Amino acid sequence: MASSVFYKFRSQREESRITFNGTGISVFDLKREIILANNLGKANDFDLYVYDAATNQEFPDDAQIIQRSSSIVVKRLPSAKPGRGKAAMYIANANNNNNNNNNSAAPEPSARPASSQNGPSSSYYKGVMSKRFDGKEDPAPA
């Protein structure tokens, strides 16, 4: 049976959800799913922080398990060193082994992002040359 955790970026009014199997999801897996669902994987300028929505307590430990049906708040903040954001680390090998880089091991093999129907691979392997812009026409720069 699919379980959910509800999340929203601190600035957002509305919640989104991440679905997974089992009774809980590790902070690591949750961050990965949020990064995939929002196509944040190629940005290297930020780190993601996760907080309990009720208490505003941060979950500093990626190994910690968040129980299903919880509500959490996420913040995107500048990485300590410019250009050294950790987003890519969370999605490394996401297509192969779900638990790579994850010292915690979620209770069940985890999660497909609910909101990304065509799967994560569509969005984050592209390099600098193949950005999102598909434009015949592109709006303006600096």
Added chain:
Amino acid sequence: MADVPTLSVTMLGAGQEVGRSCCVLQYRGKTVVCDTGVHPAYSGIASLPFVDELDWSTVDAVLITHFHLDHAAALIYITEKTNFRDGKGKVYMSHPTKALYKFMMQDFLRMSSSGSDALFSPIDMAMCLSFITPVSAHQLITISPGLTFTPYHAGHVLGACMFLIDIAGLRILYTGDYSREEDRHLIKAELPPVRPDVLIVESTYGVQSLEGREDKEARFTSLVHSIIRRGGHVLLPSFALGRAQELLLILDEYWKKHPDLHTVPIYYASSLARKCMAVYQTYIHTMNSNIRSRFAKRDNPFVFKHISSMSQPKGWEKKIAEGPPCVVLASPGFMQVGASRELFELWAPDSRNGLIITGYSVEGTPARDILTEPEDFVTLKGNTIPRKISVDYISFSAHVDYSQNAEFIDLVKAQHIVLVHGEATAMSRLRAALTAKYKDSDDEVKIHTPRNLETLNLTFRSERVAKAIGT
């Protein structure tokens, strides 16, 4: 004094970077946000400023300096996706900016809706647009008691303004992008008639100097001409709006003077620009005397004689590429994908062809990478092709260079100067140059270069001899 009021300045974006401008000013319980842009090297939420640290319901006003995406494109997310509307906040931009903003955002939406990471929907866009209050230059706007601002012309692009903000008597001038050289259609940035306490100023070009307009135009047109003479095609990657209009004015006039070029077509296929031409014509009165006097003589400078701007059928890039010499203005300006990229890949292997980069190229984009003139280039399909096309850089991007910026900063005479909208190295060189310049000055001048989310806390005594606490 115990309870000295503090002005805090927090960059949510454009702190030691170019892109996603967003500056939060807080003083005596008031909060004003200047610009809400996106970062051109990213998409979706990753392109937003660091918006999660601000409670948007506390914002009294958002002021947008101009229509460029790196200053305006995050606005719809702010008004429709955050709790901004729970508060009393208002949104202001100039009349021409609002008129052009609509078209810019339609285009932005069309391009991002193909991805899973669209920031907003067409309904969000309509809601946001109806919420924007348009303002005129030199108009004193009262946002709430004790909080006012006045827009001044900033040059740069049609509608661009800088804002002189007055919060309980404390004055802050936020320049946005600005230029101090009159070009073919716009006036140069004005010097506000009031001395502000704080100047928040762009630093895109750091300590570089840019060549004067006439030299630059002459170099540009003779380069275009020589590429045509050697039998090549000229590619000018450019954004549909803004500097493209300036380039078209230059080319149209040059063609007029050179009958031998009349058989050489200039292509400019942009439905966005076509839609916006009406806005340009509507706001002729805000442009410079050159444009206004031509218009008065029923010579509409925006009706180009030598430029074919009809819509092109699918696959036109290939057809044009295989045809005789021509000049093409094609978007996007950074050549990530699209027409400019396709033409570049078609023309790259032939040394007769020429590429001219005409604007500031943001770090991490192909337009920036190509300036190193690599011998090979990887196509979108992943093939490596030789790069024989000539590469030149002539910037028409209408930002101040060092001497113009330094002169303006001098004239403004603020006690605190906050540098924004520049890459870290450009900014630190500018800071060093300004520090050296004011070393022996009688007025104590503080220069700041905050990073994103690195809040600057400034205090002022009643007579406004400013002193910095914080960094």
